[in-house]
Amino acid sequence: MSTADPTAQPQAREKPPIEAVPVRHPGRWVGVAIVAVFAAMLVHSLLTNPNWGWGLIGEWIFAPSIVKGVGVTIVLTFLSMIIGLALGVLLAIMRLSPNPVMSGSAWVFVWAFRGTPVYVQLFLWANVIALYTTISIGVPFGPEFFTFDTKTLIPAFVAALLGLGLNEAAYMAEIVRAGILSVDEGQEEAATALGFSRLQTLRHIVLPQAMRVIVPPTGNETISMLKTTSLVIAIPLTTELFFQASAVGNRLFQPFPMAILASIWYLAMTSVLMVGQYYIERYYAKGAMRNLPPTPIQKIKRRIGIGREA
Amino acid sequence: MTTSQDKPIKVLAENVHKAYGRNEVLRGIDLEVRAGEVACIVGPSGGGKSTFLRCINHLEKIDSGRLSVDGELIGYHQRSGKLYEMRDKDVAAQRRSIGMVFQRFNLFPHKTAAENVMAGPVVVRGDNRKVAKQRAIELLSKVGLGDRGDSYPSQLSGGQQQRVAIARALAMDPDLMLFDEPTSALDPELVGEVLEVMQQLAKSGMTMVVVTHEIGFAREAGDILAFIDAGVVAEIGEPTEILANPKSRRFQDFLGKVL
Numbered sequence: 319m320s321t322a323d324p325t326a327q328p329q330a331r332e333k334p335p336i337e338a339v340p341v342r343h344p345g346r347w348v349g350v351a352i353v354a355v356f357a358a359m360l361v362h363s364l365l366t367n368p369n370w371g372w373g374l375i376g377e378w379i380f381a382p383s384i385v386k387g388v389g390v391t392i393v394l395t396f397l398s399m400i401i402g403l404a405l406g407v408l409l410a411i412m413r414l415s416p417n418p419v420m421s422g423s424a425w426v427f428v429w430a431f432r433g434t435p436v437y438v439q440l441f442l443w444a445n446v447i448a449l450y451t452t453i454s455i456g457v458p459f460g461p462e463f464f465t466f467d468t469k470t471l472i473p474a475f476v477a478a479l480l481g482l483g484l485n486e487a488a489y490m491a492e493i494v495r496a497g498i499l500s501v502d503e504g505q506e507e508a509a510t511a512l513g514f515s516r517l518q519t520l521r522h523i524v525l526p527q528a529m530r531v532i533v534p535p536t537g538n539e540t541i542s543m544l545k546t547t548s549l550v551i552a553i554p555l556t557t558e559l560f561f562q563a564s565a566v567g568n569r570l571f572q573p574f575p576m577a578i579l580a581s582i583w584y585l586a587m588t589s590v591l592m593v594g595q596y597y598i599e600r601y602y603a604k605g606a607m608r609n610l611p612p613t614p615i616q617k618i619k620r621r622i623g624i625g626r627e628a
Numbered sequence: 629m630t631t632s633q634d635k636p637i638k639v640l641a642e643n644v645h646k647a648y649g650r651n652e653v654l655r656g657i658d659l660e661v662r663a664g665e666v667a668c669i670v671g672p673s674g675g676g677k678s679t680f681l682r683c684i685n686h687l688e689k690i691d692s693g694r695l696s697v698d699g700e701l702i703g704y705h706q707r708s709g710k711l712y713e714m715r716d717k718d719v720a721a722q723r724r725s726i727g728m729v730f731q732r733f734n735l736f737p738h739k740t741a742a743e744n745v746m747a748g749p750v751v752v753r754g755d756n757r758k759v760a761k762q763r764a765i766e767l768l769s770k771v772g773l774g775d776r777g778d779s780y781p782s783q784l785s786g787g788q789q790q791r792v793a794i795a796r797a798l799a800m801d802p803d804l805m806l807f808d809e810p811t812s813a814l815d816p817e818l819v820g821e822v823l824e825v826m827q828q829l830a831k832s833g834m835t836m837v838v839v840t841h842e843i844g845f846a847r848e849a850g851d852i853l854a855f856i857d858a859g860v861v862a863e864i865g866e867p868t869e870i871l872a873n874p875k876s877r878r879f880q881d882f883l884g885k886v887l
Contacts, residue, residue: 508734508793511685512748512800513724515716522751526738604738604780 371575378566379579387562388583394478394558395544401483402543403536406490411520413495424491431488437552440481444474444553474555481553486543493535497528529602537595541588548580559583635662637699638804638835639684644693646679653679655859656693661852663803666836668846668867671856672882677839678731680856681808684837685726686719697726697804724752727797731809733789735781741768741792742777748800760799767795771825787818791825798829805829807838843886847871855879 364370378384412424431439456462501524509519548560556562560580567576600610612620639661646654653676661667669677682688683695686703695702703719705712714722735744745764749755755763768774771791773784781789790810797805807826811819823845830836830849840846846853846867853867855874863870863879874880 502734504730504732504734505736507687508728508730508736509747510687510720511723511726511728512796513720513752514748515720518751522747523736527736 369574370578371572374570374572374575375579375582378563378576379582381566383562383566384559384579384583387557387559388587390555390557391544391547391559391583392587394475394482394547394550394555395540397479398482398486398547399540399543401479402486402490402539405483405487407494407525409487409491410494410498413491414498428488428491431485432492436481436485436546437549439485440478440550440552443477443481446477474550474553475557477553478547478550478555482543482546482550486539489539490536493539494528494532497530497532498524500531501527526602530599533595533599533602537591537598540595541591544587544591545584635664637661638663638665638697639667639837640694640696640699641680641684642694644680644683644695645691646676646683646688647691653859654683654690657856657859657861659854659861659864661835661837663835664833665851666830666838666849667852667854668850669837669839669854669856670841670843670846670882670886671862675857676859677856678808681806681837681839684804684806685723685728687728697722720752724748724800725802725804727800727802727805729790729793729797729805729807729810731812733781733786733793733813735789735793735796737781740778740780741773741784741795744781744792745796745799748796752800764795764799767798768792770798770828771795772821785818786814787821790814790822794822794825794829803835805834805836807836807840809839809841811840811842841886843871843883855882857882 364372409424409427412420413428415421415424452465454462454465456464498520505523505527506519509523514523547558550558551561554561556565563576563580563583564573567573570576597613600613603610637660639659641657641659644654644657645652655676657676657680659667659680669681671677679688683690684697684702689703700722701711702722703714705714705718735741736747739747742761742764745767746755746757746760749760749763750757765774765777768777771794773788773791773795776784776788776792781792784792794810810826811822814822819842823842826836826838826845827849838845838850850867853865853870854861855863855870855876855878857878863874863876870879871883874883
């Protein structure tokens with residue numbers, strides 16, 4: 319203000335706090351009412367309709383065959399994702415290679431494995447046995463060095479891993495490629511100018527930065543994979559969760575509660591994965607943001623006033 | 629500045645040509661920079677200054693002519709009168725002794741300032757991390773950022789980032805430094821701190837090729853000033869001398885615009 323004494327201490331000036339009426343949101347209350355009605359209807363049905371079979375679910379949810387099925391599902395998911403991720407990175411690097419043989423063969427792989435249903439691929443892997451009873455490594459039309467019997471080489475679990483992993487690799491290849499292309503060209507130039515080789519640049523500079531773009535869809539893929547494992551019935555691999563739950567359901571003539579039981583397990587597992595994804599994303603945001611956003615636990619701590627600064 | 633005709637030739641460009649498709653960017657560049665000299669390159673945008681600079685460490689391939697550093701052709705082997713393209717590994721080895729600083733810094737955003745400076749020595753030369761870290765802090769102190777080793781680039785100002793970038797280039801112990809418009813992306817009040825570091829570097833005897841719009845820097849720190857326009861060195865000489873009497877119309881026009 320023009321009348322204020324410019325030499326006055328800033329602390330001396332009065333700072334009346336703003337006391338304003340906040341904006342009202344009547345629409346939100348209408349929304350709450352509608353949601354509450356539907357929620358009440360759902361709860362009522364869940365509690366009073368005996369056909370949900372809660373008793374049965376409670377009885378079977380930790381049954382050994384079900385828990386073992388959960389274990390198989392988890393192992394299958396992670397191993398398939400590891401195969402998919404490793405092979406996907408390799409394929410993405412091949413796709414971006416200046417060597418046409420490399421980029422061409424990677425393209426063909428993605429074309430074939432992304433272009434056919436995973437259910438069909440699983441079936442085909444299981445039936446490689448029908449095509450070749452033995453697999454041998456050697457010179458075509460010439461002598462053979464090693465010979466395998468396909469029945470022992472490709473048991474159901476391996477067929478499931480091959481089917482899920484190779485299919486996933488095709489998708490991961492595209493995700494990783496998009497991540498690599500998202501990194502500023504100047505990064506590669508700066509590394510090259512320092513004397514980095516192509517692979518050193520990729521490993522130390524480009525891929526760590528590409529991870530920010532790669533991680534969210536990879537989390538998505540992992541969650542998707544967890545559910546896709548229920549398709550290995552095509553092989554058939556019968557130890558995984560959904561087959562085991564259905565088997566119990568069929569035996570008891572109660573398929574519906576057992577499908578709910580499987581859904582509860584799937585939801586529980588995907589929830590854990592979502593939490594994991596949050597922290598991985600946060601890790602790779604390093605350097606991209608001035609300050610990392612607080613974790614939910616930090617947020618709660620601050621709310622109740624035991625965190626660091628407010 | 630003293631003329632140093634007795635010093636060995638560091639960078640030698642002879643009739644360097646480069647085209648992108650049908651767009652001829654360099655049309656016969658000739659330039660000679662001797663060891664310890666600071667050569668400043670000025671000229672209008674699109675004239676080929678940056679392209680030429682990028683040719684010196686083979687970030688761009690030249691189409692014809694000869695370009696050598698320390699008498700060694702860049703990117704090619706010459707054996708019995710025939711040129712052989714170098715393998716990537718050998719080009720990378722040549723680049724190690726040539727430092728480069730970019731207009732937009734190009735610091736690695738996922739690494740701290742110190743990790744940026746260490747990256748070259750650790751990854752390329754296989755230096756011990758501890759030794760490299762210590763050296764990185766020394767280099768950062770040299771550019772006035774000894775206390776910012778743990779900061780990420782996004783936490784530094786533009787001027788600070790560019791000084792880290794200079795330290796990063798120096799970490800490979802280059803004997804030639806290339807600067808590609810190092811102050812053009814900076815706010816005006818931050819230009820001075822970067823130029824100061826460059827001036828110190830020039831005084832320490834580093835051979836430098838600097839593409840710049842800072843005529844003042846060229847006048848004070850430069851031994852040679854080259855005016856590149858339309859893909860050729862249109863005018864060249866001792867900076868104060870040619871700035872005082874620019875001969876060609878185009879150089880006069882250019883100076884009229886930037887001074």
